[in-house]
Amino acid sequence: MPEFNRLTLLSSDIQLEFVEREQTPRELMRLSIHLHLAGLSLSDTVQILERFGVDRARSTVHNWVQKAELQPEDGKSPDHVAVDETVIQLTDDRYWLFAAVDPATNEFLHVRLFPTRNTGLTGIFLDELSEKHDVDDAVFLVDSADWLKAALHRRGYEFRYERHGQRNSVERVFKEVKRRTYQFGNCFRNADPETVETWLQSLAYYWNRLI
16 A cells, blocks of 8 residues: 555645535545546546545536645745746637746746737746746746747846756656646646636646655
């Protein structure tokens, strides 16, 4: 049972302040959230609960993940920050997942979902990042995106174009995001952007806990 114990330990810090009259034992709720973020479908997660004698709908587990509001931890002071964005498909609409990653640890620092990519939205993302972490002295590693370089320049951040090298960290974490979203056909059908963003932020939290 070492692997089960490890999963239980990893999920132990998931807070459940949203719980009021839920009859499911909290440890099973935490484990269900962790297993789903680890890669199990909602159906498979429900089947795990059934082994413990708990009968819950897939929508119930989905709601637990949403209400837990998991996020990457604040308060980091990275020397470098790799920033990039990638397309996430919501039914027929394209959205952009913005992510900042610490290349020294491969941890997500901040994650947001936007309907497009431009200098203004990039600036919002950077401002939120700076509220969460001490990045004033960090060197930002960027690709050739003009909107990203413009937003960084306006805020006085030091940045460096880097095609590979330390920027590979953000490519690695995006590869994991793509792997997980491909389980949905890389398309969140009939899901609103806020719900998808919460799920992606929860996935970032899980990634940081795992590495």
